[in-house]
Amino acid sequence: MAGGLTHLNEKGEAHIVDIGDKAVTRRRAVAQARLVAKVETIAAIMGGSLKKGDALAVARIAGIMAAKKTSELIPLCHPLALTKVVINIDVEDMDAIRIEAIAETTGQTGVEMEALVAASTAALTLYDMAKAIDKAMVITNLMLVEKSGGKSGDFTRL
Amino acid sequence: MAGGLTHLNEKGEAHIVDIGDKAVTRRRAVAQARLVAKVETIAAIMGGSLKKGDALAVARIAGIMAAKKTSELIPLCHPLALTKVVINIDVEDMDAIRIEAIAETTGQTGVEMEALVAASTAALTLYDMAKAIDKAMVITNLMLVEKSGGKSGDFTRL
Amino acid sequence: MAGGLTHLNEKGEAHIVDIGDKAVTRRRAVAQARLVAKVETIAAIMGGSLKKGDALAVARIAGIMAAKKTSELIPLCHPLALTKVVINIDVEDMDAIRIEAIAETTGQTGVEMEALVAASTAALTLYDMAKAIDKAMVITNLMLVEKSGGKSGDFTRL
Amino acid sequence: MAGGLTHLNEKGEAHIVDIGDKAVTRRRAVAQARLVAKVETIAAIMGGSLKKGDALAVARIAGIMAAKKTSELIPLCHPLALTKVVINIDVEDMDAIRIEAIAETTGQTGVEMEALVAASTAALTLYDMAKAIDKAMVITNLMLVEKSGGKSGDFTRL
Amino acid sequence: MAGGLTHLNEKGEAHIVDIGDKAVTRRRAVAQARLVAKVETIAAIMGGSLKKGDALAVARIAGIMAAKKTSELIPLCHPLALTKVVINIDVEDMDAIRIEAIAETTGQTGVEMEALVAASTAALTLYDMAKAIDKAMVITNLMLVEKSGGKSGDFTRL
Amino acid sequence: MAGGLTHLNEKGEAHIVDIGDKAVTRRRAVAQARLVAKVETIAAIMGGSLKKGDALAVARIAGIMAAKKTSELIPLCHPLALTKVVINIDVEDMDAIRIEAIAETTGQTGVEMEALVAASTAALTLYDMAKAIDKAMVITNLMLVEKSGGKSGDFTRL
Numbered sequence: 001m002a003g004g005l006t007h008l009n010e011k012g013e014a015h016i017v018d019i020g021d022k023a024v025t026r027r028r029a030v031a032q033a034r035l036v037a038k039v040e041t042i043a044a045i046m047g048g049s050l051k052k053g054d055a056l057a058v059a060r061i062a063g064i065m066a067a068k069k070t071s072e073l074i075p076l077c078h079p080l081a082l083t084k085v086v087i088n089i090d091v092e093d094m095d096a097i098r099i100e101a102i103a104e105t106t107g108q109t110g111v112e113m114e115a116l117v118a119a120s121t122a123a124l125t126l127y128d129m130a131k132a133i134d135k136a137m138v139i140t141n142l143m144l145v146e147k148s149g150g151k152s153g154d155f156t157r158l
Numbered sequence: 159m160a161g162g163l164t165h166l167n168e169k170g171e172a173h174i175v176d177i178g179d180k181a182v183t184r185r186r187a188v189a190q191a192r193l194v195a196k197v198e199t200i201a202a203i204m205g206g207s208l209k210k211g212d213a214l215a216v217a218r219i220a221g222i223m224a225a226k227k228t229s230e231l232i233p234l235c236h237p238l239a240l241t242k243v244v245i246n247i248d249v250e251d252m253d254a255i256r257i258e259a260i261a262e263t264t265g266q267t268g269v270e271m272e273a274l275v276a277a278s279t280a281a282l283t284l285y286d287m288a289k290a291i292d293k294a295m296v297i298t299n300l301m302l303v304e305k306s307g308g309k310s311g312d313f314t315r316l
Numbered sequence: 317m318a319g320g321l322t323h324l325n326e327k328g329e330a331h332i333v334d335i336g337d338k339a340v341t342r343r344r345a346v347a348q349a350r351l352v353a354k355v356e357t358i359a360a361i362m363g364g365s366l367k368k369g370d371a372l373a374v375a376r377i378a379g380i381m382a383a384k385k386t387s388e389l390i391p392l393c394h395p396l397a398l399t400k401v402v403i404n405i406d407v408e409d410m411d412a413i414r415i416e417a418i419a420e421t422t423g424q425t426g427v428e429m430e431a432l433v434a435a436s437t438a439a440l441t442l443y444d445m446a447k448a449i450d451k452a453m454v455i456t457n458l459m460l461v462e463k464s465g466g467k468s469g470d471f472t473r474l
Numbered sequence: 475m476a477g478g479l480t481h482l483n484e485k486g487e488a489h490i491v492d493i494g495d496k497a498v499t500r501r502r503a504v505a506q507a508r509l510v511a512k513v514e515t516i517a518a519i520m521g522g523s524l525k526k527g528d529a530l531a532v533a534r535i536a537g538i539m540a541a542k543k544t545s546e547l548i549p550l551c552h553p554l555a556l557t558k559v560v561i562n563i564d565v566e567d568m569d570a571i572r573i574e575a576i577a578e579t580t581g582q583t584g585v586e587m588e589a590l591v592a593a594s595t596a597a598l599t600l601y602d603m604a605k606a607i608d609k610a611m612v613i614t615n616l617m618l619v620e621k622s623g624g625k626s627g628d629f630t631r632l
Numbered sequence: 633m634a635g636g637l638t639h640l641n642e643k644g645e646a647h648i649v650d651i652g653d654k655a656v657t658r659r660r661a662v663a664q665a666r667l668v669a670k671v672e673t674i675a676a677i678m679g680g681s682l683k684k685g686d687a688l689a690v691a692r693i694a695g696i697m698a699a700k701k702t703s704e705l706i707p708l709c710h711p712l713a714l715t716k717v718v719i720n721i722d723v724e725d726m727d728a729i730r731i732e733a734i735a736e737t738t739g740q741t742g743v744e745m746e747a748l749v750a751a752s753t754a755a756l757t758l759y760d761m762a763k764a765i766d767k768a769m770v771i772t773n774l775m776l777v778e779k780s781g782g783k784s785g786d787f788t789r790l
Numbered sequence: 791m792a793g794g795l796t797h798l799n800e801k802g803e804a805h806i807v808d809i810g811d812k813a814v815t816r817r818r819a820v821a822q823a824r825l826v827a828k829v830e831t832i833a834a835i836m837g838g839s840l841k842k843g844d845a846l847a848v849a850r851i852a853g854i855m856a857a858k859k860t861s862e863l864i865p866l867c868h869p870l871a872l873t874k875v876v877i878n879i880d881v882e883d884m885d886a887i888r889i890e891a892i893a894e895t896t897g898q899t900g901v902e903m904e905a906l907v908a909a910s911t912a913a914l915t916l917y918d919m920a921k922a923i924d925k926a927m928v929i930t931n932l933m934l935v936e937k938s939g940g941k942s943g944d945f946t947r948l
Contacts, residue, residue, distance in 0.1 A: 015875065018894065020895075076287065083492060128271050130162075136315065174402070239397070242647075321604060327527075330531075332696055356478075391599065440594065457614060528692065557808060640919070756906055762794075
């Protein structure tokens with residue numbers, strides 16, 4: 001371990017850390033992202049004539065499929081078999097959408113990265129669909145909300 | 159187009175929009191993300207005993223490889239052949255790292271999503287490597303900084 | 317070429333055929349699939365309380381994303397950059413749904429396989445979502461409907 | 475669950491359903507597809523001068539590799555580790571080839587989609603190799619043949 | 633550029649180098665690998681009862697499909713659209729098989745890595761199929777044989 | 791089994807062999823590759839002004855990420871969840887670099903191919919970064935070094 005970073009050895013070289021001796025437990029993580037945009041952009045994504053449109057479904061599917069790709073994207077993540085993925089998308093303020101991603105597995109390592117990748121990809125997919133009308137949107141508050149299972153203990157953002 | 163969202167047709171159904179008639183031009187986009195963390199976490203990632211470690215290289219590679227996967231992640235993105243990808247990682251404040259991603263192509267559509275995917279993946283990779291010491295890190299200010307090329311005109315964040 | 321199959325050489329060995337001398341032209345293909353199921357299954361997928369549900373959107377996105385993966389799935393297909401992908405899903409009979417996939421590119425080879433892969437993946441995704449209520453569904457009439465562009469001439473199914 | 479579709483919640487939103495509490499059992503599925511073509515096309519694929527050619531091997535490998543990609547293609551499929559995949563390709567009639575795909579795993583969810591994706595991809599790969607001589611081929615009877623393991627009980631097509 | 637390595641900037645940081653100003657030319661590369669094994673292993677792979685078996689076809693397909701994945705495997709490779717891929721597998725000596733891979737494109741960058749990835753993957757696939765009878769096989773002479781097209785000039789191994 | 795090759799059935803047809811009845815055990819494999827180059831090339835990769843550069847980190851990450859892609863590259867490999875991956879890169883001679891890859895899992899099949907794919911991809915990534923200064927580099931001695939776990943017994947290269 002180098003400087004506290006578990007993914008680097010004492011020489012600072014990256015590796016996938018050994019989890020072969022860790023217990024198989026039920027693990028869960030919840031992450032979120034916030035997409036801040038103009039009021040009209042939020043309305044275009046969430047409401048009005050689009051109520052029956054695919055916009056939120058596309059973002060949900062993107063988040064779900066990205067969760068399954070996490071170990072291809074984050075170089076030092078262990079591959080794992082997700083047992084559940086849920087994406088919730090809600091208006092938080094007139095100018096902000098909140099994306100929540102829930103990931104679960106039964107295995108030897110946690111699913112924090114899967115939840116974070118799902119939340120950021122769903123948010124970026126909303127950006128992609130609305131960027132023709134508003135390039136200045138910002139994704140913020142991309143973070144872990146809670147985590148349970150595994151030896152390192154539970155985490156809940158206060 | 160539904161409610162201004164170009165990626166949905168008049169019935170609100172998602173599709174990959176036709177770019178067959180758009181001009182082939184040189185296109186460039188710059189995106190950024192900001193990773194906010196405890197002072198000690200930033201130090202562990204950027205400095206001290208890790209100076210020669212792989213931490214930043216892992217994040218750079220993750221961002222570069224993710225840029226190449228953009229059309230697999232963002233459902234309605236057109237596949238395109240990037241001609242350049244650069245990731246810059248710098249300390250912005252004692253408690254924040256700034257990740258910048260530059261993407262370029264010569265083609266019929268822009269590379270905003272490639273730059274954004276690269277920036278968010280590099281930031282999430284730093285999160286992954288440091289999460290054992292600090293689960294409360296937050297990614298913020300994930301946004302397009304500038305964009306040029308193409309008919310919709312240039313964009314520069316003020 | 318072995319026995320008329322262009323993808324095999326005179327010894328019968330598979331290869332990706334040389335298209336380096338073919339003209340760059342606008343190319344388009346339309347494929348379809350038909351999902352035959354019980355009347356109640358079709359109703360569950362297409363109508364009633366699901367009218368605002370994600371079912372068709374999930375299938376559309378699956379078809380679109382699969383089209384972009386065609387050269388990873390069909391071993392001897394050339395990689396190409398799609399300029400447009402559309403999936404249309406409609407009730408054809410009380411017991412059948414018709415999936416249509418349209419793919420376009422500007423390049424040296426056709427997009428028949430992209431359209432076929434999109435149609436079959438969208439149909440299989442509907443199967444996946446409804447299989448808990450009806451495992452006996454059948455996909456039939458998976459075929460090319462029309463094709464234009466390229467030296468081999470246009471094709472229209474009569 | 476919306477309208478009987480287990481992959482949608484009560485609001486009709488897609489998610490990957492929770493299988494964390496399901497039993498780990500041995501699971502098996504058999505699917506098939508039928509490629510209908512001109513007699514000469516079937517002969518070109520299956521026989522004569524091609525007897526030692528790669529045509530069927532290419533289709534078999536395509537089906538096997540696609541089975542391993544199922545959770546990347548079907549958005550709401552759980553990732554799982556296949557323990558066996560077999561593709562059988564036989565002449566069924568003078569104008570039809572039958573493709574059979576067998577998939578097995580030991581896990582918390584079934585492998586119907588893996589078998590179906592394998593069968594359709596093998597059939598589409600045969601189409602790809604023969605399309606220069608016969609664009610009018612049709613894939614039909616793509617369906618589950620039998621399924622065992624898991625709580626929902628066994629299924630055998632009569 | 634750091635120490636002559638074009639893929640690193642003056643600070644030693646990896647990036648995908650800018651090829652936006654390079655000419656679009658026809659490019660070709662040939663690579664090879666040599667699989668050295670016991671005489672009986674070579675016989676099992678190449679001959680006798682296996683003459684009509686899939687062994688060489690599986691290796692050819694693996695090499696072809698890997699060539700298309702090169703930019704996913706080699707972090708700093710540009711994505712490109714191959715116009716031709718051929719894998720030739722021949723007995724070189726009683727105890728060695730020679731694998732040759734030919735790759736071509738029309739683009740702004742060369743296809744050396746595509747040819748090398750194809751040759752090594754085909755060789756490793758032969759290893760995989762024969763490892764139950766001979767784990768001591770060695771892959772050697774994995775190298776570029778010739779290269780043409782592009783500004784850096786042609787290369788031919790003497 | 792055809793001619794001793796377990797991956798082919800009695801008719802010589804490729805399939806993914808059934809491992810459903812094999813025991814779940816701890817499995818480990820070590821593979822290596824040797825990159826032979828001019829003395830100046832080795833110096834450019836390993837030393838001097840590049841000491842703090844990303845060159846070795848890029849190769850390590852490439853090897854690690856390729857290990858996770860093994861079942862996508864080698865057609866008849868079972869997918870499996872790696873519990874550890876380590877890549878070591880060292881100067882072996884003035885004109886040679888040795889790449890060692892270690893892979894581990896707990897499962898029903900071995901990880902020899904994961905270790906070999908990691909070693910070859912790391913070596914090819916070094917080739918990619920240095921090819922502008924030395925196209926004549928050769929990868930040699932790509933082979934299994936040791937293997938443990940599973941019924942077929944341990945293997946150690948003498």
